[in-house]
Amino acid sequence: MVSVSPWLLEDGVLHLNHGSFGATPASVLEAQERVRRRMEANPTRYFVGDEYQHELDTARRVVADFVGADEAGLVFVNNATTGVNAVMRSLEPSLAPGDEILITDHEYNACVNAAVVSAERTGAQVVTARAPFPLESSQEIVDAVLGAVTDRTRVLLIDAVTSATGLVMPVAELASALEPDVAVLVDAAHGPGMIDFDVSALGVSYVTANCHKWMCAAKGAALLWVREDRREGVYPPVISHGYNGGWPSSSSHFHAQFDWTGTQDPSPWLTVPDALDAVAAMHPDGWSGVRKAIRELCLTGREILLDALGIDPPAPEDMIGSIASVPVPPADHSGSEIFDPLMDALADKHNILVPVFAWPDPPERLLRISAHLYNEESHYRTLATALLAELSA
Structure with a gap:
């Protein structure tokens, strides 16, 4: 055979x-192609009718369950970097000159850049906690990060799993010590699918994660979750119809803003459930x-x-x-x-x-x-x- x-x-x-x-x-890419064919058969019906929104809401439910999040707080974005940018840009009105955005020296360069630009636009500053590597325990990370916190720290941007050093970071411990005074934004690009990952158990304000990495979805699929008390005032990097409720018919203003930011191929988002099923069936x-x-x-x-x-x-x-x-x-x-x-x-x-x-x-x-x-x-x-x-x- x-x-x-x-x-x-x-x-x-x-x-x-x-x-x-x-x-x-391969089976996920085949499912993605089927979505594309349905979309192209009648784009007006697909997007203006209920077909796209129904499939998007279904995918959102599946993904929210997989990562332990409430679906009301979960939206799709194209990648985790987009999620970080959405949060950082949304936080800018609350940042004042002298405020501090805390990161570690293990943070992913693209997301560091997002923090730097937000700091430049607001007069805030990026502070880098020097976390050791090699190291003997996660407590060394906790000590390094908390030791860099001041009364001007407003947000901590931290990986769930670091890219260069491959460390599973003590996110829940840090959030317990900092939230709600310091908002914790988790770049979980390597989280869901790799480690036991439960958004609701982390105690953080924001989580963004790629679906194309360890969840094995098609490229262009990622998620952003925002805790209920932080959702007001969080916007996508691209402002579109949902800002003033013009369209689409999403279940909430938060969803509406992210669900449609202009015409794009939504098939990576819609086939994340296919990826979850395909990989689960391999074991x-x-x-x-x-x-x-x-x-x-x-x-x-x-x-x-x-x-x-x-x-x-x-x-x-x-x-x-x-x-x-x-x-x-x-x-x-x-x-x-x-x-x-x-x-x-x-x-x-x-x-x-x-x-x-x-x-x-x-x-x-x-x-x-x-x-x-x-x-x-x-x-x-x-x-x-x-x-x-x-x-x-």
Whole structure:
């Protein structure tokens, strides 16, 4: 019997970089195409009638249930960066000169930029908490962040799982100490689908998350959730008909503003439920089994690399999901390259796709692995062999 992979990933390449762009099962892309065909068969009926709104509300219900959120507070956006921008722009009227937007030095660059621009427009300032890595416990993160809080801190922007260092951050602990005086905005690009993720249990004001990464939806699907007491005054980056209730027929003003920001392809949003079903079907225990399997594989892969490099774990296991970073020897190049030469060599010479970051600053750098259901232990052993070959070249 011929086995047909549910994934469309290129043969002959080791895809160890799920964390950057995700991967979408073929069946989900087929569902997306069906939506597009319905839309194009009669665009006027699709968008002006009830078809689009009904499908959007259905998808919202499914996604809200998956992430533990109330659907009244959940809207779709194109990516987590858009969600961060929506919140930061909406907070600007409440920011005054001298107010502080707190981030950590592990924060994703695109979202740092959103905070910087909001600070520039309001006279506020971005304050960076220096969080250690390597580290021995999440308490070090808590101490670093809370130690940077002042009476001028208005908002904390923090990852649920950091991009470069691959750390599961102690978001709930920080929110418990800061909310409601300091609004906590969680960039959960790597959250849902990777770790047990319950929005309502975090105690934060805002959560944005990608659906195209660990939920394996089509590219262009993400969510933004806003707690009930913060919803008034939150706007999408693009203001459209919903601002004055002109259209569409959404269930609330909050939904109406985000549900239609101009004509676009809504199929990534509408097929997130298909992605959730497709991935759940890949493991006998559904999503709980998926999360457990890929985390265990990631920890195994990290151990293989640590053994090969002869170094200690840079973070405890309880701070690891299904991405993990390990330090590699400093580079002897300028550090000005867009992509690290080691990353290029692994891709070009060994067909291994894995990111290498300059972190915290050149020449120091990290190599980050991901694990998903299309990976296996042998992939990380192949990476370790190739890595040692390149480091000794």
